[in-house]
Structure formats: structure tokens, C-alpha cells
Amino acid sequence: MKISRRLCTLLTLLGLVASPVWAKDWSSVRIGSEGAYPPFNFFNASGELVGFDIEIGQALCAKMAADCTFVAQDWDGMIPALLSGKYDVILASMSITEERKQQVAFTDPYYKAALTFAGPADSSLTDFSPAALEGLAIGALSASTQAEFLQANYPESDVRLYRSQDEVNLDLASGRLDLQVSDLLPMLDWVTNSDDGKCCKLVGEPIMDAKYAGEGTGMAIRQEDQELRQKLNDALAAIIADGTYQAINAKYFPINIYEMK
Template identity: 60%
Template sequence: MNPTSILAATLLASGLAAQSAADTLTIGTEGAYPPFNYIESDGTIAGFDVDIAMELCARLEVECDIVAQDWDGIIPGLLANKYDVIVASMFITEERKKQVDFTDPYYLAAMTHVTPKDSGITEFTNDALSGMIIGAQSGTTQADYAEATYPDADIRLYPTQDEVNLDMASGRIDLQVGDMLPMLEWTTKSEDGACCELAGEPITDPAFVGEGVGMAVRQEDDDLREKLNQALADMRADGTYLEINNKYFDIDVYTMK
């Protein structure tokens, strides 16, 4: 093959690779936060976040590649170009905005305390919970809230929400702070969660729950963020969002009504 032919083949291969990359949107999610994202028995990733992501990809006319990433590494993974978007029930907070940009919220959220049904815990102040063992998932706003609000408690942080739930059900922690919707799901629809119940008022402090839950993109990806916002608005307008919502929840989590 002469040099001109080699150069042409190289340019063609590069162009095909770029076209293939442009035709695929890689989505990062956790895979350990049901019903929002979780791993099925066959290894596939499923849940509300995943269904929303798949519909967004369809509207952007790209293939969806969903990958699982441990929560502690999920923002570093985005910044390292392991995926293009995080769709993983991430609260929009000022601290996270220092590293990534967010789309418009795709649902609202509150946090909650979870206690054993026979705990007798009714007061949620630092004095009342002093010395108690409180669990939360590490790297989350729930962990930030627990550490800031209960400095005299024994705060125990776990890599995944499932591990917090396991220790809660086993009696190794006295209570936990979690995201309200997954905790409602766990306490009302799972066998091990029957041990426990939501307690106290919903935690809605904007310092911890932020502006809602958004999709995170790299700060230079303004065009992608705008396309996602438009596709999300279209999903709300034509009823597709609510169809997905109703597979998982009894309320519209976009409005929490």
C-alpha cells in the first residue's frame, strides 16, 4: 500500500471511530440504589435512573451504554472521561457544582431518618441522639447531614446503601439517615426492611438536599447539557416521564405530589 493509501485508510478509520463515539452516549450510574439503579440477577443494570437515561438517549438519537461505578468514584470517573453523563440520583449541591455541571432537576428529593419499629426514638437532636450509632452511605449528602447534625453520635459510613440497610436490619446501628424514596421502598416492600420505619419530619434543608436531583456532565459539555434539558422537558410535556415514573412510584417524583 502506498503512503497516500495508508493516509486515506488512517483518516477513514479515525472518522469511523469518531462517528461511532458520537453515536453512543455512555451513562454512569451506581447500580446499588434501588429502585433508582440496581443490578438484576442477570447482571444488567435497571431502575428508574436507567429508564430515564435510555429514553433520553432515544430522543438524542444515540445508543445508550450504561456502566456501573462505585459511588465514591462516580464524579472522578466522569472527569476521567469514563462516561459522558452521571444519571445516579445525585443531589445538586454547591459543593458538587465546583467539579461538574448539572442539568435541570429530573426529580425532587428529601432525606429521612429510619429507625427500628420498636426503638422509641422520637426526637432528632444532637442531645437526644448523643452516643447512638447512626449509619449513612459515605460520600453522600446524607452522610454530610449526619456528621454535621449529630457530632456527639457515633457516625458509621458505608460504601453502599445496601450495606447500611444490612446493618440496620441486623441491629448493628441504632438508626440511619437516607434518601426518602429508597428508604420508603426498603421499609415497605422488602423483607429485611420490615424491621424499620421512617421517623421524624422529612429533611429538606437546601444545604443538604440542594436544588433537587440532576444529571451531571463535565463543565465544558454545555451543548450536551442543553440537549438533555430539552429532551427532559419534552418527556414531561408528552407524558413519557410520568409513564416511567408510574412503574416505580405512587407519586410524581418530579413534583413530589
């Protein structure tokens, strides 16, 4: 039996006939980043969101021929804001972990990750076992893999969590922390290239445990947006192949962070 167009429209409005689901063309993409994680994402003196993550995002959008808008978001609300539709992609140096994959889907990694301890420049610490760090004040960014690492492995330390990496750095520089745990690359940049970072140095060996360092650093999307994931993966492969990635890498780091060597 045929259904008239008018009746079909009425039934659709009443929810009795499924309406078609139109695929997004992704000609316009909103990208969420933090703006407080130099050199990956931060605000410059003009109030512009800049950094490695931002330039990678711009290069990806150029490859996808997409009109991209960057949206600043505090770290601890990053995934909830993605899921609520505030933006379509998280490009904010987010480690790929099994826990996060329960909520979001990730692209291929766009750089390798490792964690590190950092302490005062005159630190003589060589033992980083839980027993050796018992009672010490150790800081980390809240809702991060660094925080998970400390909470799981250093229950007898005074673990302090912060809303932003800048706050962790400030308390370490001012002597309110004995140590902090951070992602290796931004911490290396802070102690090497910033005036306030001269207070401090990296200590101990890099922490490469995949449980905390993750499978690398990826872009997060909503799990249903698999077409966007493929477009981002294709664009990432293209900027690596044509040298665009390496040119951006060289502006920020003395090593190849895609391969960490």
C-alpha cells in the same frame, strides 16, 4: 503572508499553530450509574442494570437519537470517573449541591429530593435533636449529602459511613445501627417493598434543607460539555411533556417524584 499546507501541518504538529477543536455530535453517550440504589439503579437477577434512573436514561437517549451505553461505578468514585472520561453523564440519583457544582455541571433536576431518618420498626424515638441522639450509632452512605448532614449536625453521635446503601441497610436490619439517614424515596421503597426492609420504618419528619437535600436530583456532566447538558435538558422536557416520564414514574412510585406530591 500565506503559509503552505505542508508547512501549516508541520507547525500544527509542533504545537505552533492551534489545531481546530471539533465539537462532539453526542450520537454516542456513556452513562454512569451505581447499580446499588434500588429502585433507582440496581442489578436484577440476570445481572442487568435496571431501575428508575436507567429507564429515564433510556428515554432521554431515545429523544436525543443517541446510542447510549450504561457503565456501573461505585458511588465514591462516581465524580472522579466522570472527570477522567470513563463516561459522559452521571445518572445515579445525585443531589445538586453547591460543593458538587465546583467540580461538575448539572442538568435541570429530574426529581425532587429529601432526606429521612430510618430506624427499627419498634422505635419510639420522637426527638431527633443532636442532644437526643448523642452516642447513638447512625449510618449513612459515604461521600453523600446524608453523610454531610450527619457529620455537620450530629458530632456527638457515632456516625458510621459505608461504601454502599445496601451495607447501611444491612447493619440497620441486623441491629448494628440505631438509625440511618438516607434519601427518602429509596428508603420508603426499602421499608415498604422489600423483605429485609420490614425490620424498619421511616422516623421523624422529612429533611428538606436545601444545604443537604440539594436543589433536586440532576444528571452530572463535565463542565465543558455544555452542548450535552442542553441536549439532556431538552430531552427531559420532551419526555415530561409527552407523558413518558409519568409512565416510568408510575412503575416505581405512588407519588409524582418530579414535583414530590
